[in-house]
Amino acid sequence: MRASGLVVVMAVATGCGGSGTPVPTEVVSTRAAAPSAAPTPSASTPARTPVEAALARLTVQEKVxxxxxxxxxxxxxxxxxxxxxxxxxxxTPAKVVAKYRPGGVIIFPWSGNVKSVAQVVGLTNGLQDASPKIPLLIAADQENGRVSRLAPLVTDLPSAKRIGDTGDTSLARAAAKATGTEMRALGVNLDFAPVADVNINPKNPVIGDRAYGSNPRRVATMVGAAVKGFHDAGIASTAKHFPGHGDTSVDSHTGLPVINHSRSQWDRLDAPPFKAAIRADVDAVMSAHVVMPKLDPSGDPATLSKPILTGLLRERLGFDGVVSTDALDMAGVRKKYNDGEVAVRAILAGADLLLMPPNMEKAYKGVLTAVKSGRISKARLDQSVTRLLRLKANRGLLAKAPRADVAKARKVLNSAAHRALARRIVAP
Incomplete structure (x- = not known):
């Protein structure tokens, strides 16, 4: 999907369902070697890509x-x-990072992570310092509107619905670029945005104005533009919540929504924005804790559904980026299984990134035990870790973590240009 030489190599070497092991191309020499000459390593062993080299440095525990x-x-x-x-x-956060070697962290005001520009810059730089082997993904839910985890530090940009109502995709792209630029200045490199749900149920208690609207085509164009805007800013983006959370009357934070869309309805109503995000090269797709019995009759939420995450997202839509779960502390995913089993089942379903486990120790041990027993194969583990490392490489985060600077951040955050953009969006 991506144009860089690195990703072309990895797409061949670690495609969905593959072993993650590159197949060497046979090299035929036209020059005879002396009988006693030692073989030249470069002639028989292809050079490792940065992603392959990083993967090879990790222990099984670090991969988990x-x-x-x-x-x-x-x-x-x-x-x-x-x-x-x-x-x-x-x-301390630094000691947690040293203990578990996570792929990333997510920051929130309610966890004491967001107080001032200087404080957030110090936090993100300090977290990166605690992970010298593999830089961290540092994420936030910065959708703008009512879901703005970095407020009041960042520009108060309008909600997705306000942008969607303008019908102007250039504003969606500009708003995402402004948001991404401010996040990057703080040392945050992954946004769990844009929302790709189509809000077709006016009684939806959780999506509402977080979506660009109720028209699948309109939402799709806005989502594609937003993904490009985040990339313009140099940060990773996430389309959420797959396979679609727009037709619910239950909040998956507190319950388990059931959506009775047929396959043809899903293709028409829910899929278009995710297809647009994938065409725009979105870095990650977040799963939804919703049950769609006509897509998977098991009764499991999409986060734990192989027919949905692997069958629909990977195989039908062709997505080979990172699949993130929605927060694993939400009620919608904890109805049937314990916290360790939920983490294992999410990986087996096709997820790569386990977001916000309510009990890190149980979840970590559950996955590690599943890998050691062979329930999660080492090839499957490598597949997910490769996707995460590839995301970091694509956004310039693998070789060396970028450091945020307080003075530069203060110039970027809530700038006059970004405030003017907010006024343009809400202008009649």
Whole structure:
């Protein structure tokens, strides 16, 4: 999908369902070697790509750690927190990172992570310092509108619905670029946005104005433009919530929604924005904790559904980027299985990134045990870790984590140009 030489190599070597092991191309020499000459390594062994080299450096335990994106508590990497101690057995965020080697972290105001520009810059730089082997994905839910986890530090941009109502895709792209630019200045490199749901149920308690609208075609064009805008800013983006959360009357934070769309209805109503996001080269797709019995009769939510995550998203839509779960502490995914089993089933279904496990130790041990027993094959583990490393490489995060700068961040955040853009969007 991507044009860089790195990704072309990895698409061949680690395509969905593959072993993750590159197949060497036979090299035929036209020059006879002396009988006693030692073989030349470069003639028989292809050079490793940066992603392959990074994967080879990781132990099995570290590979399992890469699958996780927890919430850490406190305003700095070195803040001692009773919450971190209770949840992770390590008192500071830096020690949690050192203990589990997660692929990333997600920041929130309610966990004490967002207080001031200087504080967030110090936190993100400190977290990266705690992960010298593989840089972290540092994420936030910065959708704008009512879901703005970096407020009030960032520009107060309108909701997706306000942008969708303009019918102007250039505004969707510009808003995403502005948001991404401000996030990157703070050291945040992954946005769990844009929302790709089509809000066709006016009683929807959780999506509403977070979506670009109720028309699948309109939403699709806006989502594709937003993905490009985030990439313009140099950060990764996520289309959510697959296979679609727009026709629900239950909030998956507190219950388990059931959507009775037929396959043809899903193709017509829910799929178009995700197809547009994939065409725009979206980095990640987030699953929904919703049951669609006509897509998978098992009764499991999409987050734990192989027919949905692998069958529809991977095989039908052709997506080979990172699949992230929605937050694993939500009620919608914890109805049938314990926290360790939920994590294992999500990986087996096709997920790569386990977001916000409510019990990190149980989830980590559950996945590690499944890998050691062969329930999750080592090839399957490598497949997910490769996707995560490839995302980091594509966004310039693998070789060296970029460092945020307080002075530069203060110039970018809530800038006059970004405030003017917000006024343009809401202007009659």
């Amino acid at each position: 750690g890469q699958l996780f994106m927890p919430v850490l508590y406190g305003p700095s990497a070195d803040t001692v927190s009773a919450e971190n101690q209770a949840r992770f057995g390590a008192a």
